[in-house]
Amino acid sequence: MTDTRVRFSAEESVSVAPREAFLLFTEHVGEWYEITPYSVINPDKTASVAIEGFAGGRFLEVWRDAQPGGVLGTVRVWDPPQRFMFVDLNNCEVEVTFEPITTGSRVTIAVRVPEETDRRRTDTIRQYGWHTLLTQYVSFTVNKSNNGSRT
Numbered sequence: 025m026t027d028t029r030v031r032f033s034a035e036e037s038v039s040v041a042p043r044e045a046f047l048l049f050t051e052h053v054g055e056w057y058e059i060t061p062y063s064v065i066n067p068d069k070t071a072s073v074a075i076e077g078f079a080g081g082r083f084l085e086v087w088r089d090a091q092p093g094g095v096l097g098t099v100r101v102w103d104p105p106q107r108f109m110f111v112d113l114n115n116c117e118v119e120v121t122f123e124p125i126t127t128g129s130r131v132t133i134a135v136r137v138p139e140e141t142d143r144r145r146t147d148t149i150r151q152y153g154w155h156t157l158l159t160q161y162v163s164f165t166v167n168k169s170n171n172g173s174r175t
Contacts, residue, residue, distance in 0.1 A: 032150055034158045035132040038165045042122040045129040046105035048165050049120060050075050054086060056164035062152035065094035065113070075110075078102050083110050114141065118154045133158055 038045050054072035057063065064070045064085050070093055072086040079102045085093030097118070101109040109119040117136040122129050135153050137146050 031134065031136050032153075033132055033134040034156070035130055036158050036162045037125060037127060037130050038162055039128040039169055040165060041105075042124050042129045043105040045122045045131055045165065046108075048168060049122075049131070049161055050077060050104075050108065052164070052168075056160050057157060058160055060152075062148075063157070064096065069093060075099065075108075077104075083112070112154070114138075114145065114149060116141075116149060116153070131158065131161070 038048075040048070053075050057073045059067055059070050059073075061067050064073065066085060066087070069087045070085040071088045071090075073084065073096065074086050075081065075083050076099065079099055081099040081102070082095050083097035083099065084095050087093040095113075097110040097112040099108060099110045100117075101107065101119070105122055107119060107121040109117060111117055115138050119134045119136075121132045121134075123132070124130075133154050135149065137149055141149070
């Protein structure tokens with residue numbers, strides 16, 4: 025069967041090994057993930073986000089009162105330090121991979137949008153989706169590396 029979902033992706037290089045790149049992405053997601061009306065369900069209540077590190081885990085909001093908030097996705101694949109994949113509220117598959125390169129790691133975010141998603145929603149996902157957050161992650165990783173901080 026042919027996968028007919030709309031696909032788009034982004035990739036960046038970071039100067040840390042895949043294991044550290046994976047940990048900075050997943051365990052520290054709340055430190056670099058931008059809270060906007062497009063990135064969370066309850067932007068007025070959300071202080072941060074977190075990813076539960078296992079297949080079946082949740083990608084969720086952490087509210088200002090430190091309580092778990094809305095569920096933004098469900099982890100389907102957890103394969104550190106190579107990749108993880110989750111399905112978000114739009115039923116998009118979001119796969120993040122960490123590939124070793126001579127200068128550190130190549131981090132790729134691939135988003136697969138269900139075929140039945142209407143064009144307007146697909147355009148919004150393309151404009152504001154996960155792949156657009158990659159630059160925030162890269163900036164965070166550079167800052168952590170320059171400060172000598174490790175996970």
